[in-house]
Structures are given as C-alpha cells and as structure tokens.
Amino acid sequence: MEHYIGIDIGSTATKCVAVDRGGNVLAQAVVPSGAGTRADVRAIDLLYGSFAGKREECAGTIATGYGRMLYAGADKQISEITCHAKGLHRILPEVRTIIDVGGQDLKAIIIDEMGMIEQFAMNDKCAAGTGRFLEVMCRVMNIELSEMSEYDSRAREICQISNTCTVFAESEVISKLAQGYAIEDIVAGIYDSIARKISGLVKRVGIRREVALTGGGGLNEGLVRALERHIGVNIQVPPQPQIIGALGAALLAAD
Numbered sequence: 588m589e590h591y592i593g594i595d596i597g598s599t600a601t602k603c604v605a606v607d608r609g610g611n612v613l614a615q616a617v618v619p620s621g622a623g624t625r626a627d628v629r630a631i632d633l634l635y636g637s638f639a640g641k642r643e644e645c646a647g648t649i650a651t652g653y654g655r656m657l658y659a660g661a662d663k664q665i666s667e668i669t670c671h672a673k674g675l676h677r678i679l680p681e682v683r684t685i686i687d688v689g690g691q692d693l694k695a696i697i698i699d700e701m702g703m704i705e706q707f708a709m710n711d712k713c714a715a716g717t718g719r720f721l722e723v724m725c726r727v728m729n730i731e732l733s734e735m736s737e738y739d740s741r742a743r744e745i746c747q748i749s750n751t752c753t754v755f756a757e758s759e760v761i762s763k764l765a766q767g768y769a770i771e772d773i774v775a776g777i778y779d780s781i782a783r784k785i786s787g788l789v790k791r792v793g794i795r796r797e798v799a800l801t802g803g804g805g806l807n808e809g810l811v812r813a814l815e816r817h818i819g820v821n822i823q824v825p826p827q828p829q830i831i832g833a834l835g836a837a838l839l840a841a842d
C-alpha cells in the first residue's frame with residue numbers, strides 16, 4: 588500500500604503518522620523521546636507494526652520537530668510551525684490561531700483561510716507555559732499527568748500560584764501542599780498559572796477566531812478551560828492534538 592510518513596521528533600515525545608495519497612490517516616505512533624535512545628527508530632517500528640503498509644511502499648517521508656535533523660530516513664525537513672499549520676488546517680479549517688503547547692516550547696501561530704502562516708511567536712527559552720511545567724508539578728504532587736484534568740474538574744477554588752518560573756512555582760506548590768491546600772485546588776492553580784503565561788504569548792500575536800490548542804498540552808481539558816478563561820474565547824481541540832505536527836508533515840510529504 589502506497590503511503591507517506593510524517594515524523595515529529597519533539598523534545599519530549601516522538602510522533603509519527605502514515606497517510607495515503609489522499610491524506611487519509613492509515614496509522615500513527617507516539618513514543619517518549621528520551622535521552623540517548625533512538626526514539627525515531629522506535630516510533631517508525633511501532634508505526635509499521637500497526638498497519639499493513641511495508642517500508643518499501645513508502646513514497647515520501649518528512650521530518651519535523653526539534654530533532655528533525657537527526658532522522659536519517661527523511662527526504663526533507665520542514666519546521667514545526669509549517670507542519671502544525673498544515674495538520675491543523677486539514678482537520679479544523681476554520682481555525683486562525685493555533686496554540687501549540689509542547690514539552691519544552693510554546694508557540695502561537697496565525698494562519699489565513701488558506702492555511703498560510705501570517706505570523707507567529709514562540710517561547711523555547713524556559714519551561715514556563717510548556718508541558719514540562721505540568722510534568723514537574725505532577726511529580727511534586729505525586730499524581731499522573733493523565734489525572735490532572737480530573738482533579739481540576741473537582742476544584743472548589745483556584746489556589747493562586749504566583750510564580751510563573753517553573754523552579755519557583757515548584758517550591759510554591761510544595762509549600763501550598765504543606766499548608767494543607769487541596770490537590771484539586773492546587774491543580775487548578777497550576778493550570779491557571781500556565782494559562783496566564785500562554786495567553787500572554789497569544790495576545791502578542793493577536794487573537795483571531797477560531798482558536799485551537801495542539802501539542803501534548805491539548806490533552807489537558809483543565810488547561811483548555813483555564814485558557815478559555817484567560818483568552819476569553821472558545822478553544823477547539825482536534826481529536827488527537829499531540830500528532831498534529833506529524834500529520835502535517837505526512838500531508839506535506841503526500842503533496
């Protein structure tokens with residue numbers, strides 16, 4: 588079966604997607620990037636284990652993401668911004684503002700009705716406003732990332748976390764725990780803090796409706812709720828937000 592592959596080698600997770608000539612998704616895989624391990628090879632192996640396509644039937648591969656230069660099997664490398672825009676425009680064509688919350692970076696991208704990039708802003712200098720912030724806080728609270736949104740939905744009030752800096756916010760969370768604040772309320776405060784940081788970046792590029800959240804950050808319903816509060820507009824989340832960049836890369840390969 589002829590197919591095209593997009594691989595998004597992020598700092599935190601490596602995602603790959605296979606599409607047919609028409610851009611329909613045939614298979615996908617997500618693996619942790621990890622230090623010193625060949626996440627690209629693991630992701631591709633997992634992908635081929637999950638659909639009928641054979642490696643020799645691959646008609647094109649595009650790599651994107653932070654580690655895109657590392658993957659030997661790519662025909663071409665394309666920036667994450669272009670790939671997120673391509674992938675999201677395919678799934679939610681009415682969206683004009685894309686917010687990508689990854690493991691170590693945060694981007695806001697404005698696209699036009701054709702899906703072309705008009706403007707973008709990025710923070711990749713610190714963990715504030717990224718998925719890493721959530722990971723660090725989960726470790727401190729001894730809960731799983733996948734449980735955070737559920738805690739948030741049970742919060743009675745937002746426990747204010749005033750430091751945006753991850754290192755200071757971590758100490759602040761530890762002291763809130765010691766003061767006896769409920770985990771639910773602390774989680775709501777964590778989402779509120781990261782949403783404040785994200786909305787600052789988004790407001791810099793100017794918000795244009797519709798707005799969507801992609802990247803692993805999109806897996807957090809609690810973050811979506813907090814962002815909607817801060818930005819003041821409804822936020823859409825594609826069904827599988829984390830693979831949007833890889834999908835865009837695969838679609839560009841098929842083009």
Ligand SMILES: Nc1ncnc2c1ncn2[C@@H]1O[C@H](COP(=O)(O)OP(=O)(O)O)[C@@H](O)[C@H]1O
Nearest residue numbers: 597598599600689690691718719733802803806
């Ligand atoms: N099950 C989950 N629930 C909530 N958040 C998650 C989950 N899995 C991953 N994440 C978040 O996604 C982030 C990674 O997102 P991703 O877009 O893959 O990053 P990158 O492209 O930078 O590697 C993690 O830092 C984490 O915060």
Ligand SMILES: [Mg+2]
Nearest residue numbers: 597689802832
């Ligand atoms: Mg990414």
